[in-house]
Amino acid sequence: MFKRRVGELAKRPHIVPADATVTQAADLMVTADVSCLAAVTGARVLGFLTERELVRHLDVDLDPSTPIREILSRTGVGIAKDLGVDEAIKRMLERRERHLPVVDIGGSLVGLVTDKELVDALAVDFMVESVDCRAIMRADPICLGPGDSVRAALGQMRQKNAGCVLVTDAGKAAGIFTERDALRAIMGRPERLLDPLSAHMSGPVVCVPVDAMVYKVILYMRQKRVRRLAVTEADGRLAGLITQKDILLYARRMG
Structure with missing residues (x-):
């Protein structure tokens, strides 16, 4: 498999305040054409909100004024930026997620790598x-x-x-x-x-x-x-x- 590191592929995530409503978060996703947002309080990332997490609640119990902090399902458990693409694919499939936070050696967030970036890296293979x-x-x-x-x-x-x-x-x-x-x-x-x-x-x-x-x-x-x-x-x-x-x-x- 073509050898690339996830640090080369990671993109800076779109940021949204953790107190923003689910409606505001959905509007940002649609406008920015992204499927994941980093929820922050000040400079601290509390977790990530995905398109799928919002959609799963749309026809059930989601109040449009709900702050996103109440439905964040993941904390920032990241993968190292020098991890190979093959190992990143394995982790993504095992976690059944489409987005993985990428962190540096000190644990600080470098960016997000999504299934899209990993797929793009596979064209040569x-x-x-x-x-x-x-x-x-x-x-x-x-x-x-x-x-x-x-x-x-x-x-x-x-x-x-x-x-x-x-x-x-x-x-x-x-x-x-x-x-x-x-x-x-x-x-x-x-x-x-x-x-x-x-x-x-x-x-x-x-x-x-x-x-x-x-x-x-x-x-x-x-x-x-x-x-x-x-x-x-x-x-x-x-x-x-x-x-x-x-x-x-x-x-x-x-x-």
Whole structure:
């Protein structure tokens, strides 16, 4: 596996006061196009708030005025900045997280490394291996119809710990409803939980053919600024879904 250190990949996290409301945090995530915020009091990082943690509560018990300090689920348990990418992938998969704090030898926060940065670092490895989409895609993604409710989608995403639902019509991908879509449309507007997915899904879905080489898919994800892609057969029918986690899982087996 191509040898890089996570310290080279880590990005400075977006900061939010721990007393900010979940609505304010969601607005910042959407505006800044990020999925994780560092919650601080003064100069001290109390923990991290992820998009998934917010979305898991959207249709259950989340008061829009709740301060984020009440739902922080992680403290800043970090990985060393000189850790190799292969070991970082292992830790990320073991922890079932998409974000890892990176710290220096004194334990001070250097930045965050996400699944996106780790996947980007793998393009050369996949070029050497000549792996195509069929080898790594998940053939059974969560699929709902355009008329199914937002509440139904959020329930499926929470139950299966997934970041999206594919909206399908006649066997083809008509749209996608992601955690970002949920934050943008539903936070503070619980009445929209009953809306059909067609009202809030994103589209058109970014797709790749089943025989596309994964190293090209990684570059395409970076170009399109997406974390997941629908995989299609030659006739346009949905074949599966590729997420950044799927790429990391395959890379772990390669290593």
